[in-house]
Amino acid sequence: MDGGARLQPHDVAKMRAAGRLAAALLDMVAREIRAGMSTQDIDRLVDDMTRARGAISAPYRYHGFPGHCCTSINDVVCHGIPDPNRILREGDIINVDVTPILDGFHGDASRTFMIGAVPAAAQRLVQDTYRALWKGISAVRPGATTGDIGHAIQCFVEPRGYSVVRQFSGHGIGRVFHTAPAILHYGRPGTGERLVPGMTFTIEPMINLGDWRCHILREDGWTAVTVDGSLSAQFEHTVLVTETGVEVLTLGADEALAIEPPPAQLSGDTLLAGNSL
Ligand code: MF3
Ligand code: CO
Ligand code: CO
Numbered sequence: 001m002d003g004g005a006r007l008q009p010h011d012v013a014k015m016r017a018a019g020r021l022a023a024a025l026l027d028m029v030a031r032e033i034r035a036g037m038s039t040q041d042i043d044r045l046v047d048d049m050t051r052a053r054g055a056i057s058a059p060y061r062y063h064g065f066p067g068h069c070c071t072s073i074n075d076v077v078c079h080g081i082p083d084p085n086r087i088l089r090e091g092d093i094i095n096v097d098v099t100p101i102l103d104g105f106h107g108d109a110s111r112t113f114m115i116g117a118v119p120a121a122a123q124r125l126v127q128d129t130y131r132a133l134w135k136g137i138s139a140v141r142p143g144a145t146t147g148d149i150g151h152a153i154q155c156f157v158e159p160r161g162y163s164v165v166r167q168f169s170g171h172g173i174g175r176v177f178h179t180a181p182a183i184l185h186y187g188r189p190g191t192g193e194r195l196v197p198g199m200t201f202t203i204e205p206m207i208n209l210g211d212w213r214c215h216i217l218r219e220d221g222w223t224a225v226t227v228d229g230s231l232s233a234q235f236e237h238t239v240l241v242t243e244t245g246v247e248v249l250t251l252g253a254d255e256a257l258a259i260e261p262p263p264a265q266l267s268g269d270t271l272l273a274g275n276s277l
Contacts, residue, residue: 007174007198011105012240015174015200018100018107019238019249021053025098026111027253033113035090039071043082046098055100058108058177065222070097070110077165077206077214077224077232090116093126095234099177106173108202109250110236121209122231125162129207129233132156136185136203140239140246144195150187153205163212165232168224170202173238195241200249204236 007015028049029042047068050057057068065081072080072095073088080095088094097110112126132153139152154164170183181193185205208214210230217223226232240247248255 006196007200007240009198011174012198014103014105015107015238015240016249018055018102018105019109020107021050021055021100021102022098022107022109022238023250023252024053025049025100026096026109026250029096029098030111030113030252033088033094033096033115035088035092035115037088038084039073039080039082039086039088039094040084042071042096043067043069046096050098050100053100053102055102058099058101058106059097062177069099070095072097072223072232072234074231075226075229077208077226078168078234079216079222079224081220081222088115091118091122093118093122093231093233097234097236104175106175106177106238107250108173108177108204108236108238110204110234111252112233112235125207125209125231126233128157128160128162129205130235132185132205132207133203133235133237136183136205137237137239137246137248140195140203140241142195142197142241142243142245145190146181146183146192146195147187148189148192149203150184150192151189153203154186157205157207163208163210165206165208165212165214167214168204168206170204170236172199172201174200197241197243199241200238202236202238204234206232206234208232 067082092115095112099108135152135156136149139148164186172179211228213227
């Protein structure tokens with residue numbers, strides 16, 4: 001066993017509980033987030049609720065990361081650092097990425113929130129990035145490969161004029177935060193690792209309005225921004241490969257309750273119909 005990417009049956013319940021907590025944290029952030037708050041305020045809310053549930057925040061001190069979650073605004077692709085001086089303004093889009101460790105297992109999820117009224121192009125980017133995540137989820141079943149997931153995302157995103165970030169990928173997850181396999185958000189069908197029941201990993205496409213390339217700010221060594229300053233959005237779920245398809249472990253209160261039977265019958269579009277996004 002390589003650190004938890006392939007779950008033992010008796011650990012499935014623990015991964016479900018960690019995933020449910022990640023979702024509950026984001027549901028809480030969705031209720032609280034508003035213009036005038038700092039990204040440090042969000043970090044505090046996440047840290048407080050995580051502790052209250054008897055969990056700890058995996059990002060904190062992870063390779064030296066200073067926050068309990070990532071807060072990535074506008075042209076920040078990922079790994080934005082919570083900051084008391086960064087105040088949310090109407091029109092911002094912000095990804096909040098949380099990873100509680102509960103009873104030894106990680107639940108990893110993120111959503112991009114829109115602050116007040118945002119420009120139409122930004123709103124479309126956020127909605128389409130959410131749909132792209134579900135295209136990827138819908139490709140998960142035993143016998144499929146990691147490349148099938150990336151291909152499904154890329155085929156949805158690029159014809160709409162967006163680009164897929166390549167420097168960051170989804171990842172196996174379980175007792176370990178980041179493990180094999182890498183889940184690329186672009187690629188060719190049938191390539192990569194074959195999916196088998198019991199695997200748990202994240203799918204977390206970062207989609208840019210402009211160029212796909214990004215660079216990491218030298219002043220903090222973490223914040224990844226688009227090279228051209230264009231907007232970037234991201235959504236992330238942790239999923240389990242089941243005998244028949246996929247179970248999403250980090251579903252929010254607004255999302256469908258379970259993806260069983262297999263996802264072919266529940267496209268991202270169907271799920272979106274009942275979603276507040
Ligand atoms: N939660 C992020 C992910 O989706 C990782 C954050 S690592 C940190 O994989 F150190 F930046 F917090
Ligand atoms: Co992740
Ligand atoms: Co994450």
